[in-house]
Amino acid sequence: MKKLLCFLGELNIDFQTDLAKALAQTVDKNDCSIDFVVNFNVDVASVLFGELEKRIIYIPDLDSYDGIIICPDTYGIPGLDEMIGNYLEKNAHCPVVSVRVEDDRFYSVLYDDYIPMFEMTEHLIEKHHLTRICFMTGRMELSDAHVRLSAYLDAMKKHNIEVTPGMIFYGDYWREKGDEALEFFLTKNEERPEAVVCSNDYMAIAVANAAIKRNLRIPDDIVITGLDDIDEARYYIPSITSIHPSTEQLADKIITMLKNVWSGNEQDKISKLPLENIYRNSCGCKKDIDTSQFQKLYLEKELYVAALNFSPYFGLEFENVDTFEELVRAVHLRLAYKAYGSPDDFGTIFFCMCDESEYNKEDAVEKHLNCTEYMYLKAIISGDTVSPHDIRFKRSELIPEEYRRRSSSLFIFDLHSKDDCYGYIAIQNDNIEKVKNIIKPLVFSINNALERIKMYSENQAINQIRAQSYNDPLTGIPNRRGMERYTTRLMERLRYSDEKYCLMSIDMDGLKYINDTFGHLEGDRALTAAANLLNDAKPDGGIICRTGGDEFVAIFISSAEKDATDFIARVEDAIKAANSTGEYQYDLSVSIGYEFCNKDSDMLMSLHIADNKMYESKKKKKKNRKD
Template sequence: MKRKTIALCVTGFDWEKESRIVDGVWRTCLDKDINLLIFVNLLRKQPVYTERPYSESILNGESEIFDLINYDLVDGVLILGDTMIRESIIDEVADRAEAKNVPVINVADPDHPLDHNILLSDRNAMELCVRHLVEEHGLTKINFIGGFPGNYETEIRLAAYKKVLEEHGIPFEEKRVGYGRFWRKAYDVTEDFLKEGDLPEAIACASDMMAFFCMDCLKSHGYRIPEDIIVTGFDGIKESELYSPTLTTSRHAYGRAGVEAVKTLERIWAGEEVSRDLYVESELITRQSCGCVPKKDRNEDFYGEQIAFRTRNLEFNHTLIDMNTRLAAAENSEELFADCISGADFFYMKNLYVCISSYFEKSEDDGISADTTRIAEDMVCMLDRQGKVPVRTEFRSKDLVPIKNFLDGEKMVFMAFSPLYYRDDIMGYLAYEPSYVGGSGDLFTTWVLNIANNAGSFYMKNQLKYVVKKLENLYVRDPLTELYNRRGMNSFGEDLVADAVRNNSTITVFSVDIDDLKPINDNYGHQSGDNAICRAALSIKTAMPDESVCCRTGGDEFVVISSRLEKGMEKQYIESIEKELNSYNNESGMPYKVSCSCGFYTVDGSKFESLEKMITLADIEMYKSKTAKKAGRC
């Protein structure tokens, strides 16, 4: 039986909350032999009150990773909808999945319900904290700090607070409620509580971060926690274990939510009837801030953790500085991405593929003219951490990685994908195999964004060089024939002559003029005349030595400047031009013939006077040839 595959959409799967859910999904997939593909935004969803919203280019760059999902390869999709950087992603992913009959489950996102949802009970979690204060500690004066008035999470937690008070016959007082906006405002709210005069016995906060600001305020006014006022939080973030005193809090059972999401998909695959919403209950964690755990001095484990944390951050800084130094000095794209291996080692990746759009790697012109606002269909692998896939191996983005049928191996596949974008350009993505879930957070985001910014700058410089080169060509080249124009002749011809003079080499100037161009224009039109000019130019360029400077100096006039030709060889090159044109005339089927009259003048470098004089002397020889041709036809 073919192994099932789940696609998981999330922002920052190694941040604390998200990593717990993903860890639950991953461990369940590992246990049940299900492939897991994680499509990851790098930047967090911004709070509604932000003063500096993300630009459209950032939103598009982050969102594009979800367009990479190939719904023909997956059997189910899990979305951590509450983390999505753009809300429209939820419906877009759901619509595409359902169009392919792929079931979708939204996890921990009550604001955007889909046909199937795994929900975390806010009411239960808040009730646990308030009930603990009332029943275990016998408190009645309990204040509440919520997030934003009218916010879904705030209102649910406030309702839970009121419910417990009502159940125990404690009257609800509006003065005991404040709104800390899930951040520093909680400090001000706490000060307002203290100014009220009727001191609370406890303050229940709707987030751990607000609880920290609340406790900071209490301590600044000389109040002891929990001896004078008890404080509880909500979320169970890592910092709640580190703050002094450690924070009593309730938290969602994130890991269990991940487990239940996979099990729900299994029931759907089995054809079982599944309810629209499945609620996962929360858990209470009692610590020092309520007095259930006695205060004590920091132990060696705490300081060991702090030292380990600082050491890892220092190691990351050194890795990042070294990588940026190497990236800035990269001469080509192979060098550009080679040092990504050091980052892959730092994050304990089992493998890493750097996948770049062929627009940027195959052709300079493609990178300018193509639509680079989307992930390209054609990709190029610029790095395989394990070295099994050669650099510049081409593959299709619908296959995700440059390994055919990679989901059909002996073991379950655990692979994550993160976008590489620079301004409005989607350059590609990283495909990587983590060793574990969680632990790096903003470090990983910083690393990937540094790769993207350096790569974007590199490709932009390449394209600018190409544009400059193209503009220079327009300045020195004839647009019809792509031979040098008079400016090109004066620049590159003079350089060639100067080199010949320094080395005392021969200098030869050929003067070439198309025969009877006017009758071709008059009788067959200017398009035919242009064709005759182009065929003559191609014949000249093909026949002449490679280092020659070939120029179109007028409507039907050409000049070729060569060096190091053996004297006596000039006529052979003229014959080569005639041979090229005769071959074209015999095969073209045109009602006209293209021919040229040629003349030349050769001088030793030691006797060179001026290029202008040599062109004049070559012209004289060319006109002698043209006159002789006309006399022969009379």
């Protein structure tokens, strides 16, 4: 079986997801396997973080592969395309195919952008009788941007239409410059442009949004076209006239080229694929709205909304983890218990961490920037299960060979801060499209958590403060934050069992009387005594927390009424013994209410029920003291 490697950027973008899916299907049909090494745009992160993100290219062992695929125009980190090209030129001993960007050092599969872009421009001239046609380029450091601009210029020249400097705006293939581009066209030309031809759909949609903001009607006031035929272009109202590239044809051509090279057959260095012009509403060719796309649009929107609602909780749930083991449990809990789609959508996640013993060598500083030669498989998350491991393996395998599934692609994501490389996660997945919107925030949140864990482990003072943050400074028992940490772990345990737990609301009686009569220092002493008595009486594995003022909460695994009543009896006996010593000028007393819960219970509602029972207990007490 031939083994392929693909360097891909920004997996959440439509083209990249479609290409990954098409490649996975095509290699499987051709008895091959493929690994994807994925990098992310880090515009909002530090320069140093971006430099370490680039080093993901050093994770795979190039000699392990029979063919390598690069996608230079998908990399969001400046200079990464050049870095990968130079690295492969020097170190790759198998055929390399560059996708959509010509590189004379390798084989290249290109879309034939020139003819469809020429025809698109000519279509506006001949079919719609437009002459004031402006053009928004792509990133001019890429060859395809020059090809598309040349096609536009040649079509305009053929029809003797002058192109002035104010008719060309230099874009970047992304969304941010749509407003700037339209403003440029409107102010640099005496008459309003009749059309804007954009080098891709992202820019076309951005220009369309800018036009709508200025109350310009599309296509009545201004025509807008794009290229790539992304889903968003089809859904947009009005739908965007575009140029359709087939990722299936692209994947087939890539594999065909590689097979020719492997077999020793003649193979041209450059292969070009045709594109299809799709004329829609935004140029005026269609008047009706294609409602058949709305169902898919709705489903896409649901995935985006789910991702937006889901991803912010990574930071919240990972904030309290102190160890790698806790982080893995938190990731599993977030993916499996609080579902984003189905837990199975993520496939199998492998946590592959660097071998710290290799950092003890003389070149440790440099090694901290790259993954180690040997890695440790520390944990696996698969659907509803999470399992710790401690398997040492050679990094060239990416994951231990026994865990490889023949028909599933492997996606590699680097784990690092701006200073240190921690390892990587490998996701073995049959359809990465289902989770494409959540992977980036997941990886970045894991990175942040690993950086905090490293900082805590290296700084004992911070570690001590961190531990103290979970405990109430007066009584020494866990505080509300400690309770949240406990319940997170409890929910993970209950996820895989039918166990129940007892939730108790506990209130110290008469604290106001003690404070008013004997002073707040004595009130603090009474609170501490009550906390100690409660803590000593709790069942094994349970927790007593002070949640504020004179309020406590007890939680422990149980489904038996006797466990709750036994706990209450132990507390009452301990309080009776303490009061009999004569140590206090008042009687210690607590009121308790409880509710049994399972994994589907609403904890806040259950605590409210326990509160009400506690207050009923308080009312029934007949004591000769002033509360």
